[in-house]
Structure formats: C-alpha cells, structure tokens
C-alpha cells in the first residue's frame with residue numbers, strides 16, 4: 001500500500017510541476033509522525049530519504065533506530081529548550097518563526113560545531129495555525145538572521161488551512177511564492193529562497209502549481225494517523 005501510494009504521488013507530483021509555470025524540482029518529504037519504524041522502512045525501500053516529524057522526542061527515537069542516510073525534517077513547532085537535542089541531527093528545520101528561536105539555534109549550533117539549515121514559517125492565512133511569523137515582520141527577521149554564522153535560511157514554509165476544496169488555498173501558496181521572489185530580489189547575505197515548503201496531502205498539487213519545491217505529505221503515503229496509540 002505504501003509502495004503504491006508513493007508511486008502514485010511521484011506521478012502526481014511530476015504532473016503538477018509540469019502543469020505549473022515554474023518547472024521546478026519538487027522534494028517529497030514523507031511525514032512519518034505517529035507511524036512506526038516498519039512503515040518508515042517501507043517508504044525508505046521505495047527510495048524515500050526525506051522524512052518529517054513534528055515532535056522532538058519522536059524524531060530522536062526514530063533517528064536512533066533508523067538508517068543514518070535519512071534526512072530528518074522538523075516540521076512542527078519547536079520549543080527553544082529542545083533545540084539542543086536536535087541541532088546536530090536535523091537536515092532542515094521548517095518551523096522557525098521568531099528571532100529568539102533562531103538565536104537559540106545559532107547558539108546551540110555553535111556549541112555543537114554544526115551548520116543548520118532553516119526555513120522561516122510564515123503565517124499567511126491566520127486561520128489554521130497560531131504559529132508562523134506575520135509577513136510584515138519577515139524582512140526584519142531575515143535581516144537579523146542573516147548575520148548569524150551557523151544558521152542559514154534556505155527558504156520559506158507555510159501551512160494552509162484544511163479545506164474541502166484545495167483551490168481555496170491557491171492564493172496562500174501564490175502569496176508565499178511572491179514573498180520569496182521579493183526577498184530574493186533584496187539579495188540579503190546568507191538568505192536564500194531555494195526552498196518553498198508548502199503543500200500537504202490535501203493540497204500538494206495546487207501548491208506545486210504555485211511553485212512549491214518541497215511538499216510535506218503524511219496521510220497520502222501512510223494512511224490515517226491513529227493518535228490514540230502514542
């Protein structure tokens with residue numbers, strides 16, 4: 001089942017990239033939160049190497065248990081006191097939404113002697129999530145992060161609200177893409193807009209048409225999550 005789902009997703013992702021205006025490459029991040037190692041290994045055996053978790057503890061236990069060539073993505077809200085546990089284990093942190101959090105990551109990255117790639121989470125819709133920085137505060141955050149030695153901004157992330165019709169979220173993805181173009185034009189040191197992390201199981205096609213380069217897909221790969229077992 002996981003195998004078939006990934007096969008279908010890969011096709012849908014290429015089709016959506018072709019249908020859009022940007023012709024970009026899209027990375028599929030398999031969101032494995034709540035799912036056991038065996039299911040992750042099924043996806044791994046299909047060639048998936050990018051996995052997303054939203055809780056530090058869960059990421060850590062899977063990190064220890066699973067192959068070392070997995071690229072772990074932290075996609076959920078990150079508390080500052082937990083940064084020290086993951087700073088040398090994550091490939092990309094998608095959910096940085098404050099200067100304080102970026103400063104803590106910088107501090108811990110220096111201690112561990114590592115470079116950390118991050119995305120800034122932007123709250124475009126103000127509906128689904130209380131997390132994410134307001135777009136009006138984005139540029140000043142980026143300027144502050146740009147002088148950091150170990151933290152490197154690679155792009156932006158957003159979470160669209162759940163809707164029956166993903167077309168309702170198209171404007172959100174378009175707005176994030178436009179923001180990234182505007183920021184790119186500013187040519188701020190140490191700030192790249194290479195990655196746009198947007199699109200989940202319900203809306204990844206629309207997100208890709210609007211320029212997403214990284215989709216975070218859980219349910220469409222692994223099926224429904226059962227939160228009662230963890």
Ligand SMILES: *Cc1c(COP(=O)(O)O)cnc(C)c1O
Pocket residue numbers: 031033054075076159200201202216217218219220
């Ligand atoms: C859980 C989660 C996803 C995956 O959602 P699905 O609808 O299962 O694809 C994507 N992004 C974030 C931030 C999540 O927490």
